[in-house]
Structure formats: structure tokens, C-alpha cells
Amino acid sequence: FRKTLLAKAVAGETNATFISTVGSELVQKFIGEGARIVRELFDLAREKAPSIIFIDEIDAIGAKRMDVGTSGEREVQRTFMQLISEMDGFDPLDDVKVLAATNRIDILDPALLRPGRFDRIIHIDYPSLEDRVEIFKVHTKRVNLHSSVDLHKLAEETEGTTGAEIRHIVIEAGLSAIRRGSKIVEKEDFENAIKTVLTSKAGKTNAYALFV
Structure with missing residues (x-):
């Protein structure tokens, strides 16, 4: 709730289109579905630019994984790699900004937090x-x-x-x-x-x- 309000406020202050999703919605049962959704999300953001993509509960797809042996884990990994690809890709993000939120920063894959990806972190305290x-x-x-x-x-x-x-x-x-x-x-x-x-x-x- 607090995280979403912050993301919406940023979008409002910059007059940007706000596009929101939840990490768990990107976890799909069918092969390639999660990656397709991520591609379409970024395509829409570029079309509506200036825009802000907000991914809540990013740990659902961005957590460190020791074992990707199951088909479900492999699909999550494909979705994660597609997100990284979109953020690092040949098509510049230009007027597209990406925000994400998590309650479990301790389990995030370090690859997400590298420079040029999610390299600015804000701790959001509980309401007074x-x-x-x-x-x-x-x-x-x-x-x-x-x-x-x-x-x-x-x-x-x-x-x-x-x-x-x-x-x-x-x-x-x-x-x-x-x-x-x-x-x-x-x-x-x-x-x-x-x-x-x-x-x-x-x-x-x-x-x-x-x-x-």
C-alpha cells in the first residue's frame, strides 16, 4: 500500500503513465507466458511514454534460486531473464522508468541490484x-x-x-x-x-x- 502510493506519486509528479503489476501475476504455468507478459508490459510502456512501470512483490520472480530443476522454477527463471533483458536491452528505455517493491530485499538475486538496474533503494518505514x-x-x-x-x-x-x-x-x-x-x-x-x-x-x- 505504502509502496504503491509512492510509485503513483512519482508518476503523478512527472505526468507519466502509471503501469502496475504484481510479481506473482508474472509467474505463469505455461512455458514462455511470463516472459511474453514482461515483453508486452515494456512494449506498452514504450508506447505510452513517458511512463513508469511498477512491479510490486518483485521477489516473486527475482529471488535467489539455488535449484531451477522443476518446470515451474525454470519458467520463473525465464521470466526473470526477460525482465533483465528488457532493462539491459538494445532498445533504450528512454522515457520509461522502472520501479519495484519488496518486503524481502534479503532474498533478491544480486543481479537485480547491479548498476543500471535497480541500483537505488529506499527503505519505507511503517506509519507513525x-x-x-x-x-x-x-x-x-x-x-x-x-x-x-x-x-x-x-x-x-x-x-x-x-x-x-x-x-x-x-x-x-x-x-x-x-x-x-x-x-x-x-x-x-x-x-x-x-x-x-x-x-x-x-x-x-x-x-x-x-x-x-
Whole structure:
């Protein structure tokens, strides 16, 4: 969420066409499909230039691989090599810029981070307490909240969460209220939602934006 907003902001500031994809969408089951999608992505970006290509979760295709013995791993490798080829290719990128994002920079193939590829890295920290309060306000604007709900306390309890995760918490809390047969979301609904989201979050690391 934070990474995508940053990429969109860059595109907006430069009046560039914003073309977004997710690394997992480039992982295809059929031979050559992933590489074809990457080629078409860059062809579209050149056609719409000035443009920015944003690849979220690039670790899905750009992680270090010790074994490419399976057909699935070989297909991911083909897709990865096509991405490298497009970034290094004979056709200059000119007015096409490539941004990527990952929560797992530690597992990226070093080939991605070489000069001329993704050689500028920005660490994107989690929202501050004040930021989280504001994010809760945005996502609860149309929610019927019980008087027991204190957004500041919820923000304190959600240190280390992203804007997308806070949105997920609000949705989960609403579903909890529905399951109770209530149209009003109470403190207990949020407490259950926070537990659910933070449990699924376990093991995740900070986010990074990569710029070529």
C-alpha cells in the first residue's frame, strides 16, 4: 500500500503513465507466458511514454534460486531473464522508468541490484502513531462505531502495521459485528480483528522501493 502510493506519486509528479503489476501475476504455468507478459508490459510502456512501470512483490520472480530443476522454477527463471533483458536491452528505455517493491530485499538475486538496474533503494518505514490514527479515521469514516472504540488506542495497539493492514483490520472488525448480528462495530470487534491480522502478519519484514 505504502509502496504503491509512492510509485503513483512519482508518476503523478512527472505526468507519466502509471503501469502496475504484481510479481506473482508474472509467474505463469505455461512455458514462455511470463516472459511474453514482461515483453508486452515494456512494449506498452514504450508506447505510452513517458511512463513508469511498477512491479510490486518483485521477489516473486527475482529471488535467489539455488535449484531451477522443476518446470515451474525454470519458467520463473525465464521470466526473470526477460525482465533483465528488457532493462539491459538494445532498445533504450528512454522515457520509461522502472520501479519495484519488496518486503524481502534479503532474498533478491544480486543481479537485480547491479548498476543500471535497480541500483537505488529506499527503505519505507511503517506509519507513525499519528499516521495510524489518521488512517483509522479514513477507513472508519462510514463505519458505525460504538462509543467504546478509541481510534488512538487502536493506533497504539497496531504499531508496525501498514495502511493496507489497518484497512484490513477495519474490514475484519465490521465482519465481526455482522457475525454478531449488529450494525455497530464495538471495541471487541476491533480487538479480534487486530489479533487476526497481526497473526497473519507474523514474519513479514519492512518494505523497500527499488528504482532503476
